[in-house]
Amino acid sequence: xxxxxxxxxxxxxxxxxxxxxxxxxxxxxxxxxIPVVAGYDIDASCxxxxxxNNIGAKFFHCNVKxxxxxxxxxxxxxxxxxxxxxxxxCQPFSKYTQGVKSPSEKWGLLYEFSRIIxxxxxxxxxxxxxxxxVRHTIFCEFMEFLQKEGYYPDxxxxxxxxxxxxxERRRLVILASKLAPITILPPTHNxxxxxxxxDVLSQTPKLCAGEKHTKDILHRxxxxxxxNLTRIRHSISGGTWRDWPRELIAKCHKSNSGSTYASVxxxxxxxxxxxxxxxEFFGYGNGRFGHPDQDRAISLRxxxxxxxxxxxxxxxxxxxxxxFKKAGQMIGNAVPVKLAVIIGKTIxxxxxxxxxxxxxxx
Ligand SMILES: C[S@@+](CC[C@H](N)C(=O)[O-])C[C@H]1O[C@@H](n2cnc3c(N)ncnc32)[C@H](O)[C@@H]1O
Numbered sequence: 001x002x003x004x005x006x007x008x009x010x011x012x013x014x015x016x017x018x019x020x021x022x023x024x025x026x027x028x029x030x031x032x033x034i035p036v037v038a039g040y041d042i043d044a045s046c047x048x049x050x051x052x053n054n055i056g057a058k059f060f061h062c063n064v065k066x067x068x069x070x071x072x073x074x075x076x077x078x079x080x081x082x083x084x085x086x087x088x089x090c091q092p093f094s095k096y097t098q099g100v101k102s103p104s105e106k107w108g109l110l111y112e113f114s115r116i117i118x119x120x121x122x123x124x125x126x127x128x129x130x131x132x133x134v135r136h137t138i139f140c141e142f143m144e145f146l147q148k149e150g151y152y153p154d155x156x157x158x159x160x161x162x163x164x165x166x167x168e169r170r171r172l173v174i175l176a177s178k179l180a181p182i183t184i185l186p187p188t189h190n191x192x193x194x195x196x197x198x199d200v201l202s203q204t205p206k207l208c209a210g211e212k213h214t215k216d217i218l219h220r221x222x223x224x225x226x227x228n229l230t231r232i233r234h235s236i237s238g239g240t241w242r243d244w245p246r247e248l249i250a251k252c253h254k255s256n257s258g259s260t261y262a263s264v265x266x267x268x269x270x271x272x273x274x275x276x277x278x279x280e281f282f283g284y285g286n287g288r289f290g291h292p293d294q295d296r297a298i299s300l301r302x303x304x305x306x307x308x309x310x311x312x313x314x315x316x317x318x319x320x321x322x323x324f325k326k327a328g329q330m331i332g333n334a335v336p337v338k339l340a341v342i343i344g345k346t347i348x349x350x351x352x353x354x355x356x357x358x359x360x361x362x
Pocket of ligand 1: 019020021022023024025026040041042043046062063064065086087088089090109330333334335336
């Protein structure tokens, strides 16, 4: 074992990931050099991807409401620095669901996250969510709770291209530490060198609508109806359905209320970051998810690449268990792996700085 591996052994820093999904966050933390020992999620279908791609991290299938603090403490196993991370489901705060359904049921999950913090007192916490969360009372309550528990909390709304992620996603990152004030590392990119769709997708094998690649079960794209095939042929990169001949335009878009909604049935642009990858990114009609120049929506693999998952990340053990809907949720809900790497590097730098300042040798 070399010195670096020794330094970041699970006895030194140990991470537990609540709401771990297929492991976007876990994968990035491991890549940054921090061991993740366990992930918890209510969706059993995430287990395969979580464990297959993240050696050393064990998946626990359970409802966060049933997780006992004593169980998490046992998993931390007396590590010197205990880190709890979590990315509660974003839907109750997302702009697409505002006013549509009562969020009270899902807000409960954030209270559960707080309960686990209270019961286990980790040194460092990280939470990622949609920026809309800051407008809700629960956000202020969470900040006050962290302060009361002795943490220095910090929140930033990050724009993913600033961290080398080829996607216009904005995310709220909450970091909190009991050791000292903590803040996410500064951006690594700016508008002059943002990664683009071309940088990451220009080499993926060509597909027709509805086709799948023979060697990679995830490189497959949805089929298109005849009218949508005609529509995409008339779509220009970065354009909207307004570019189509009038007979192709959907009835709802011809009406006054629908005519302003231009962000559907669009193609991505080669030389820009992609739009935010949602859980429905595989559908041409669900956003600007058309391939820049092939007449199809992007494939599941291309969505995963835009979320900065490694190109060979395995999501399903076999084709039989793969569905577009499930894959869309797994990929669209994930924390971009590269953002998780930045969070991991932030935590490492924070601990190293703390140790130096306090004259600690291990
Ligand atoms: C935003 S996703 C997390 C994504 C993950 N951190 C990643 O980077 O891939 C939220 C996850 O919370 C899980 N979830 C929802 N309700 C839950 C509950 N009551 N207990 C445990 N997990 C839950 C969902 O199954 C989903 O995987």
